[in-house]
Amino acid sequence: MYQSQPRRGLLPELDNNAPLQSDFVAPVAAALRQIGAALEDVIHSVYLSGDVARRAADEKAELEFTLVTQRMLNVQEFSALNTIRWRVEQSSDAVKSVSFEIVPLKEATNFANIFRWGFFFKHCTICLKGDNLADSFGHFEVSWEISKAMNEDLIVRLKELRQKIALATKWGTQLDAAEEVAKRLIRASFGLVAHRTHTWEVNLEQCSAAFLEFYPDKSLEMERLFYLIQRKPVKKRAVVALMDAFGAWVNDEYAKIDRKIG
Template identity: 70%
Template sequence: MYKAKPRSGLLAEVDRNAPLQREYVEPIAAAVRQIRGVLGDTIHSLYISGDVAQRSAGDRADLELTLVTFRSLNVQEFTSLNTVRWRLEQSSDAVKRVEFDVVPLKDVTTLANIFHWGFFIKHCALCVSGDNLADSFGHFEVSWEVSKAMNGDLSVKLRELRQKIAVATKWGTQLDAAEDAAKRLIRAAFGLVAHKEGRWDQDLKDCAESFLKHYPDKSVEMERLFYLIERKPVKKRAVVALMDAFGGWVQSEYASIDRKIG
């Protein structure tokens, strides 16, 4: 859910005034209380993103939280956050998983990261506590630089998820990692065409539709990725093969487009 665009070509912010979905009001409030409780003045501001921020979540959804801190956290503080994560996941039927992304304030505000953190805070996140850094950034247009920055960690994330799948001994763990990988790959694929489409989609089906307009030969891969999102059991070998093949292709396509544009 977005506010009206400030002017033609520029993206809108996530609507700050629309009410959150009822199922997620208390989990978000509890998250703010508990995170503030364990980190105190170390926290600059807290943001939600994903379907909950867009007010498009179903009965159950991941709660994606970005924590902007005044300094890097230590091991004890990360351990405390893991405890908070567990409590939040156990206390609400609406919350499927809690995901924390912790970033120091200096990394958010540096000019070198403006196409990632500046864009994310301004157009993909909703401040739920602290000073809203979205007010520090102007509105962005969709550009190739944004797509690159927003997907720059794809190889690292896929490698981490590949390892989780490899060592998983329970279906739930494997399905979580496979679903996460599929979502990242679909959004990264959309990043290849976002600058051509002139818009930034977050809905996975919209992302896939836009991507396939430009790469219709990848329809089978898209179908298989959505199979993983539906959390249907697939053998590890097949999941990893899909991640390696399509992930490698996406990354090579980023490099190819970057050479042409650069």
């Protein structure tokens, strides 16, 4: 999964050359071919993150792609990605869903974003196509700056998911949104303590365990978030109440720690 460990205190990077789990080889290759055909002139590089990139996926997993582009995509290009998403999701029982995050090259290489994109490309992805931006960065060590940068979009994304839950007319749509809410809140919670543990966890159970060592009074919230990850049917009102209350607490805690450290 990882390349050889760098010197003490620095984080390892994912092994770009190790084979993917067999169930995901074909759908990843199909996605890559279609991305290249649809966006050949605008793509700088393509990355894979998440459980599949870490070679730690279950029988079904999300394919999480990040596309670094020479410019922002237009409406037709976004439409082409939606078509690719649908085709790849239908191509294999192992693919739970497909997501694309688009990052213009200028943003990805801006030094002001080093704790977001520099850390992400170096330690959270494998490069599938193009010039690997990870080669532009040295290894990082866990810091408060990284935790902040990796969770800076939390409140914006929670608002989007809240709206998705409110408008959902099918259980599948609501369960998908609630599951993403839970995963984001658990990982954001871990971000509050990562600089104190000097580790960077990606496994949700490990994230939760590390967080609860410092915030044991939040065990009930963690339990309820894992209930959502299990995709148990929960009324919209209860899901929204949990994400609003705990999301606000996490956001306030980030601000509190930032004032203290800053």
